[in-house]
Amino acid sequence: MAPSTSTTSFVFTVKRQAPELITPAKPTPHEYKLLSDIDDQDGLRFQIPVIQFYRHDPSMGGTDPVKVIREAIAKTLVFYYPFAGRLREGPTRKLMVECTGEGVLFIEADADVTLEEFGDALQPPFPCLEELLYDVPGSAGVLNCPLLLIQVTRLKCGGFIVALRLNHTMSDAPGLVQFMVAVGEMARGATSPSVHPVWQRELLSARDPPRVTCTHHEYDEVPDTKGTIIALDDMAHHSFFFGPMQVSALRKFVPHHLQKCSTFEVLTACLWRCRTIALQPDPEEEVRILCIVNARGKFQPPLPSAYYGNAFAFPVALTTAGKLCQNPLGYALELVMKAKADVNEEYMRSLADLMVTRGRPHFAVVRSYLVSDVTRAGFGDVDFGWGKAAYGGPAKGGVGAIPGVASFYIPFTNKKGESGIVVPICLPAPAMDIFMTELDNMLKSSDQPIHGGTSTFITSAL
Template sequence: MPQSETSLTFVVRRHVPELIAPAVSTPRELKPLSDIDDKEGMRHQVSSIHMYERDPKMGHINPATIIRDALAKVLVFYYPFAGRLKEGPTRKLMVDCTGEGVLFIEAEADVTLKQFGEALHPPFPCLEELLYDVPGSSGIIDSPLLLIQVTRLLCGGFIIASRFNHTMCDGEGFLQFFTALGEMAQGEFIPSTFPLWQRELLSARNPPRVTFTHHEYEKPKNTKGNVLTMHDMDTKSFFFGSTELSAIRGFVPENLKNISTFEMIAATIWRYRTIALQPDPEAEMRFMFPVNARTKFNPALPVGYYGNCFVLACAISTAKDLSHKPLCYALELVMKAKALVSEEYVRSMIDLMDLRGRPMVNLDHAYMMSGVSKSKFDDIDFGWGKASYRGIAKEGLDFLPGVFNYYIPFKNNKGESEIMVPISLPSAAMDIFVKDLNDILMSNNDKKTLKKHKLLVPAGCSSKLLTSML
């Protein structure tokens, strides 16, 4: 199930980077970000990549020319992206809508799309060449808020790689922007979804009031032992297709059958990762994952809102309980953490940011996973049809090695849908993790394996039942 990286190398010839400004004059104003947007943990860049095959009907049209022109047009509607971030009192972020523009790079590479392999997924070879880090462009303050590189391939296909400042939008917001970019590339004059700023909708209440315990910002009760060291780290990508998912679902009790695929994979990895790391039994282990809060509000956020609108759900357990109780214990913890997210939970978190000066997420004994499977990047079309691959460009976040990874959907070489989860662990722990995970995925639910991994539990598994079983 784990897979190694490709050794493909190639040369990319880049044109001089340029700033693309809105096609017409746009308002010069200061636009404050929301109290979700300017959290300390949002102040970083996020990369994505889209890979397109040659389309005979497009002839010799240069995709870079089409996308460059479309970018200028879409920035008329999304003009804050053409500005620069400033910090106000108490480090409050706001966009100075200067109209300076976003970075754009046209390039050519001596490689074909086929050489990347039949199953396209991160890590991508030579990513630093496909998404060039223009010197001085990767800062948060007074830097371009978006960078797009269009690289034409020998086969007639092309790659669009992009990097955006996370304070400006989340995955849903960037999907909205990129969809509009595709519409403009195909000749539309206005986007199908009109963008709305209205970041004040997600600002702290007056007076602020914290009504929930937000464990992700608190120090764990017990942090015995050093769970994760950066020494001798090993990274492997794990693939979950229909066979693997069916094997895991065989361990899910009837009352949890409505669990999502993300929750099921995440809880399984959290449990076996903990077992592999062998932390102090009383250490408080935490699993954090983003939950889209757009559907939690009443009245709902207006259609077109493209700012950040998610919170971190947090499941908590001692290492002993997580490792020794049945798998459905971890499943239930993850499901309950997600179910806790409501409008009041989101408001409480926003107020916490205001009262405590944007605290960072506490990463002691933490593991984080972000799922991107529900995005509709598949539908983005610049005139060359749907992308062969679309989505996250990297396996995780560079500043959170071993702690954070993505849950990445892709098509295998048979055209079947799978989920890839890259994991980084110390080598010794990785050996244990691979053995245990393969053991349950290859078990065919036989009782010997179920008993060994404490997966053989009565139907109707619940927290109350789990307590009584010990």
């Protein structure tokens, strides 16, 4: 594949001030708030990193983004005061926030680099991420630790980077964006957020008595009989761009009766199939794909629009590696569409009940692939006064501590001005070669030219 965009590897120095705690600007209630039974599942007990890049804005004069954002966070925490607390664990692993007002961790930093040096392809993985989002020793635990860590790094060009790490049990992508938009509003002079946050985590608590009424293969206990399929060493990280031309090429493989499929569905089916071919599992082995589905609108009535807890499911499509690889794309596509369609209010109620009856299990990771579409989450729209982000979204290509298991779908505009989706993929190097060949063959087999600067392949900043 011919690279459509490339950036050279580079190293820069970041000078950080000592981490500090930002507390709410006014006194807040000291109370305990239970998380929902969707929030505190094992698979969400980790820290998720997000990063925003902002360009220099001459109209902001000598305004210091660190000072502006620091003060805005303190004001926003008055309304989102649970973020300033600490998680505690009760009986049966039940998580709750003790709203202590201790605050969120904040780091002020300066980097000897310009935004332009990151190149045109602002997408994960990012160089020196550990410098732009410093892991303060002792801060990354799930319990009794700050729930947010925010680092604001000034750049030589007058731009800046806001990097953030969230304890995922507190919020999903829409919930986090809601908080960040509120910080942006306060930074621009508002006295209160335009959207007032809604806690109400009891809306997603288990029923009494709990009753699991749906099938939840995403929480199957899958024995790792053949060894872990993701090698921890010799991993290759690449990002792939899917614009209108690439999506159109893939749609040529969609059978007539599935033509109403979404871009997410056809892309997910394609990546799942190509990835499985690349990993070459035993044909009889079960493989599964987990699709993140936002369930806010699946309830009657819908969840409050300002609800900022986790409100999604991981519905799973399940088949054998042999069937997935040997059948045409329509086979995988139909499985993905059915899995997504399974999510409704009863599914979410059943899921909460499963959590309390089975001890809040982790989703299955053996021979699994998880995809999360953040193209409409709104990370890039967060405005602290310097305009929208040049890039806003996930700071890494995957989630959790297991490399290669997950991919985000990230909004991206290429050099030609085409809007599309970038998907970071992490695979063992030999499997990555097969994956790229398989994907390239699918695109080339249509009448869409993909070379000469329109390839899906983008080299990363690493």
